[in-house]
Amino acid sequence: MTLTAVQEPTRAPASHSAGSVLAGTGTLIRFILRVDRVKLPAWLLGISLLLFQLATAASSLMETEQQREDVSRFMEGAAGAIFGPGYGRDDITPDLYVAGVYGLMFFILAAIMSMQLVARHTRVDEQSGRAELLRSNVVGRYAQLTAVLIVAVGANALLALMLGGVMSAKGFGGADGLLFGAGVAAVGLVFAGITALTVQVTEYARAATAMAGATLGGAWAVRAAGDMMNDYGSALSWFSPLAWSNQTRPYVDGRWWPLLLSVGFAAVVAAVGYALSGRRDVGAGLVAARVGTPVAAPWLSSPLAVAFRLQRASLFWWTAALAIFGFMFGGLADQITDAEGISEDRIEMFGGSLDTLADGYLGVITLFTASLAGIMVVLGVQAARAEETQGRAEPLLSTAISRSAWFGGYLAVLAIGLIGLLLVVGFTAGIGAALSVGDASYIGELTLAHLAHVPAVLVLLGLAAMLFGVLPRAIGAVWVVLSLGLFVGLFGTLLDVPQWLRNMLPTEHTGQPPLDSISWPAMGILLVIAAGLMAAGLVAFRRRDLETK
Numbered sequence: 001m002t003l004t005a006v007q008e009p010t011r012a013p014a015s016h017s018a019g020s021v022l023a024g025t026g027t028l029i030r031f032i033l034r035v036d037r038v039k040l041p042a043w044l045l046g047i048s049l050l051l052f053q054l055a056t057a058a059s060s061l062m063e064t065e066q067q068r069e070d071v072s073r074f075m076e077g078a079a080g081a082i083f084g085p086g087y088g089r090d091d092i093t094p095d096l097y098v099a100g101v102y103g104l105m106f107f108i109l110a111a112i113m114s115m116q117l118v119a120r121h122t123r124v125d126e127q128s129g130r131a132e133l134l135r136s137n138v139v140g141r142y143a144q145l146t147a148v149l150i151v152a153v154g155a156n157a158l159l160a161l162m163l164g165g166v167m168s169a170k171g172f173g174g175a176d177g178l179l180f181g182a183g184v185a186a187v188g189l190v191f192a193g194i195t196a197l198t199v200q201v202t203e204y205a206r207a208a209t210a211m212a213g214a215t216l217g218g219a220w221a222v223r224a225a226g227d228m229m230n231d232y233g234s235a236l237s238w239f240s241p242l243a244w245s246n247q248t249r250p251y252v253d254g255r256w257w258p259l260l261l262s263v264g265f266a267a268v269v270a271a272v273g274y275a276l277s278g279r280r281d282v283g284a285g286l287v288a289a290r291v292g293t294p295v296a297a298p299w300l301s302s303p304l305a306v307a308f309r310l311q312r313a314s315l316f317w318w319t320a321a322l323a324i325f326g327f328m329f330g331g332l333a334d335q336i337t338d339a340e341g342i343s344e345d346r347i348e349m350f351g352g353s354l355d356t357l358a359d360g361y362l363g364v365i366t367l368f369t370a371s372l373a374g375i376m377v378v379l380g381v382q383a384a385r386a387e388e389t390q391g392r393a394e395p396l397l398s399t400a401i402s403r404s405a406w407f408g409g410y411l412a413v414l415a416i417g418l419i420g421l422l423l424v425v426g427f428t429a430g431i432g433a434a435l436s437v438g439d440a441s442y443i444g445e446l447t448l449a450h451l452a453h454v455p456a457v458l459v460l461l462g463l464a465a466m467l468f469g470v471l472p473r474a475i476g477a478v479w480v481v482l483s484l485g486l487f488v489g490l491f492g493t494l495l496d497v498p499q500w501l502r503n504m505l506p507t508e509h510t511g512q513p514p515l516d517s518i519s520w521p522a523m524g525i526l527l528v529i530a531a532g533l534m535a536a537g538l539v540a541f542r543r544r545d546l547e548t549k
Contacts, residue, residue: 330432462533
């Protein structure tokens with residue numbers, strides 16, 4: 001018997017070179033750009049168009065010395081601290097107003113764009129199984145995260161150039177306009193880095209973006225508290241990434257160096273994200289998901305209950321956030337409506353009379369809150385779309401559950417949640433206004449005013465539902481209607497928006513209670529339209545094929 005020695009094959013030593021861990025990065029960049037060929041340009045163009053519209057509105061608000069004094073007063077005290085430090089308000093100009101007041105809105109939009117981009121191409125890909133398929137090829141461990149961060153850097157750099165171009169096109173100065181755009185992009189980079197960290201912590205994309213969003217809310221709260229301590233920012237303000245972009249002071253004494261803080265912080269948190277990504281398996285999070293019970297609770301036996309279970313966290317956090325928003329802005333009613341030296345434009349915007357200033361201001365805030373609630377319901381329909389495309393709806397629909405029951409459950413939860421949200425927010429806004437102006441009747445009036453917007457927001461929900469059934473890839477078109485309704489509601493009077501355009505927007509038929517009396521016939525018609533759109537969406541969904549990625 002002959003024994004033959006079998007030599008064990010030698011294994012090549014594991015390579016940890018930069019080339020191996022980043023292999024395939026270029027290909028993944030092209031893949032991300034291909035997947036986001038519509039979504040990313042839509043974000044960039046939408047933000048740029050919004051800046052153009054707001055810059056146009058700001059110019060019309062400061063045509064006279066009285067108007068400029070009025071705006072300068074608005075930037076003082078608590079109202080100014082909510083939006084940013086009041087740099088240059090002693091010599092206010094339209095470009096300074098855009099950067100100092102509207103800048104907060106663009107910081108938030110850039111942050112949301114970056115958070116969703118990073119989460120979509122990291123954690124969402126892991127949830128859907130695409131990341132595992134990609135890594136089975138010649139793709140390094142850090143290639144996917146590196147690719148999406150490179151795209152995020154490029155997107156924010158392009159956003160800075162586009163915003164700078166818009167400001168220059170409006171005659172607001174090239175260098176300072178670019179500085180403003182760079183400040184917005186810097187916030188986007190910071191929250192791209194933060195999201196690169198949060199996607200390592202949890203195995204769910206929604207939780208990761210919620211953590212990054214909570215950080216954004218905390219950054220705003222710290223900055224606002226710091227700016228309330230001092231009109232031009234205090235030491236506390238510097239602990240917020242939003243304050244770093246504010247401290248660039250475009251159109252005052254433009255400074256570029258605070259952006260180094262943003263870039264450095266973004267690099268640090270992204271580096272932590274890289275380090276943590278090497279400590280977990282693909283698809284897993286550093287914090288293990290809570291183990292569920294082996295048998296579902298009896299109350300989860302219906303599609304309606306399941307829809308509520310999936311949406312309850314979103315409903316809670318939206319309600320809590322908007323309740324705080326309503327209380328804060330309701331509490332500013334006394335300051336905002338101070339008639340001393342007020343401009344004709346603000347009088348016109350708030351009802352056309354000094355006697356209606358409080359009601360007019362609170363009507364604008366109510367419209368704004370209702371529009372934010374509209375964001376929640378559209379996101380809820382998009383969540384149902386995600387359940388379909390990621391294959392989780394198909395097993396449910398293969399049982400005795402009908403499509404109408406499944407999707408109808410989402411619509412019912414969102415509709416009921418909307419009513420509850422506006423009820424709570426109206427109540428808290430009423431408390432804030434009552435404490436501010438000393439009139440307890442505002443509690444009931446603002447609660448009813450918020451509820452009066454329910455039919456208009458339900459029309460938006462119905463439009464999203466119809467698109468879900470007929471053309472699901474076009475659900476994003478609802479964002480255009482929502483944004484246009486908000487813009488026309490805020491600036492339509494000042495900019496003389498055509499009446500035919502106003503008639504096409506559901507929020508215009510609600511009016512702005514408590515300034516306007518509630519039109520009950522209009523509410524009834526809006527409810528009928530909303531019900532018809534939802535019914536059309538349910539019927540169309542029953543007749544089309546399911547789509548999975």
